[in-house]
Amino acid sequence: MSFIDVIKERAKNERKKIVLPETGDPRTIEAADTVLKEGIADVILVGNKEDILSRAEGFDLSQATFVDPDNCERLNTYIESLCEARKSKGLLPEDAKEILLSNPLFFGATMVRSGDADGMVAGAVNSSANVLRSALQVVKTAPGTKIVSAFFLMVVPDCDLGANGTFVFADCGLNQNPNSEQLAAIAGSSAQTFKQLVGEEPRVAMLSHSTVGSAKHDDVTKVVEATAIAKKDYPDTLICGELQLDAAIVPEVAASKAPRSEVAGKANVLVFPDLDAGNIGYKLVQRLAKAEAYGPVTQGIAKPVNDLSRGCKAEDIVGVVAITAVQAQLTENN
Ligand SMILES: CC(C)(COP(=O)(O)OP(=O)(O)OC[C@H]1O[C@@H](n2cnc3c(N)ncnc32)[C@H](O)[C@@H]1OP(=O)(O)O)[C@@H](O)C(=O)NCCC(=O)NCCS
Numbered sequence: 001m002s003f004i005d006v007i008k009e010r011a012k013n014e015r016k017k018i019v020l021p022e023t024g025d026p027r028t029i030e031a032a033d034t035v036l037k038e039g040i041a042d043v044i045l046v047g048n049k050e051d052i053l054s055r056a057e058g059f060d061l062s063q064a065t066f067v068d069p070d071n072c073e074r075l076n077t078y079i080e081s082l083c084e085a086r087k088s089k090g091l092l093p094e095d096a097k098e099i100l101l102s103n104p105l106f107f108g109a110t111m112v113r114s115g116d117a118d119g120m121v122a123g124a125v126n127s128s129a130n131v132l133r134s135a136l137q138v139v140k141t142a143p144g145t146k147i148v149s150a151f152f153l154m155v156v157p158d159c160d161l162g163a164n165g166t167f168v169f170a171d172c173g174l175n176q177n178p179n180s181e182q183l184a185a186i187a188g189s190s191a192q193t194f195k196q197l198v199g200e201e202p203r204v205a206m207l208s209h210s211t212v213g214s215a216k217h218d219d220v221t222k223v224v225e226a227t228a229i230a231k232k233d234y235p236d237t238l239i240c241g242e243l244q245l246d247a248a249i250v251p252e253v254a255a256s257k258a259p260r261s262e263v264a265g266k267a268n269v270l271v272f273p274d275l276d277a278g279n280i281g282y283k284l285v286q287r288l289a290k291a292e293a294y295g296p297v298t299q300g301i302a303k304p305v306n307d308l309s310r311g312c313k314a315e316d317i318v319g320v321v322a323i324t325a326v327q328a329q330l331t332e333n334n
């Protein structure tokens with residue numbers, strides 16, 4: 001069974017309610033139809049039911065729940081919940097109402113915060129910054145989280161590297177220029193994510209343009225320091241750095257560049273030094289190696305709110321919904 005089929009089966013075991021706020025987008029409507037048909041999750045669609053159904057010809061949304069912000073009996077509860085989330089910013093109820101009625105991302109995120117939905121998926125239309133802002137401002141970080149970050153689950157076809165072609169890549173979506181402490185925390189979260197979603201032992205490579213001292217630069221020093229912090233903070237996790245990408249995943253290259261490393265040549269979690277590298281790197285693998293790319297999935301939010309690339313297909317949305325549902329199960333059972 002493929003990685004995503006396993007995730008879908010896990011999602012089906014304990015159905016979660018996932019809110020999709022971008023109901024003007026045809027890919028979202030197609031994905032909702034598939035999620036319901038396959039029984040992956042219950043779906044909440046934000047918007048006017050008649051409007052949505054008028055754009056859903058050929059799809060079966062009879063099992064979806066429709067929630068129209070303009071006609072919502074829970075609006076006062078959501079206003080209270082949003083004011084509570086933004087109380088340090090002094091958000092007033094009339095401003096909260098205006099946000100909820102005009103911004104479906106904040107409406108959906110507030111449903112998650114209030115417990116009326118178990119998770120949210122958006123980003124087929126909205127920019128990542130806007131989706132992530134709704135998650136960070138409304139749902140907020142999970143207790144004990146040092147930094148929220150965003151990973152991709154990459155499934156590379158015909159590939160025996162990583163976990164038979166499956167990798168976690170991070171951070172590909174959120175932190176633009178993490179410092180060494182933040183990079184170490186991203187490594188720790190990504191290792192935990194890999195274990196929870198892929199079910200195998202994570203082997204984390206801290207990526208760089210240098211392998212164990214082959215180049216000198218402040219950018220290399222950042223990764224060296226991050227590796228030292230990560231090893232100290234996560235002593236039970238296999239972490240190695242700094243490594244170039246080939247030394248991280250190709251055994252023959254690892255044998256010459258980093259022969260003493262337990263991770264080199266076998267890495268399945270790739271931590272990129274900054275968002276330029278991470279975002280460009282995942283898109284290269286997705287577009288040139290034709291890999292499935294699910295994400296950006298957040299790690300460290302109190303309840304799952306996940307992003308998409310605006311270039312996504314309906315099947316990518318289905319995959320991220322399934323991952324979100326599994327994250328919701330894990331959050332509830334923790
Ligand atoms: C996500 C992003 C919008 C957050 O920016 P920001 O300016 O910090 O946003 P906000 O000020 O609204 O932050 C919201 C809250 O989250 C907190 N926060 C921001 N980043 C955080 C992180 N990585 N971890 C935990 N908390 C974070 C902020 O401190 C703030 O807290 P507060 O509301 O209690 O004050 C910004 O990091 C970004 O644009 N990232 C790149 C997104 C992108 O374009 N990706 C490429 C395509 S995928």
Ligand SMILES: CC(=O)OP(=O)(O)O
Nearest residue numbers: 128296308309310311
């Ligand atoms: C993840 C990502 O790069 O998102 P977008 O393509 O929407 O900017």
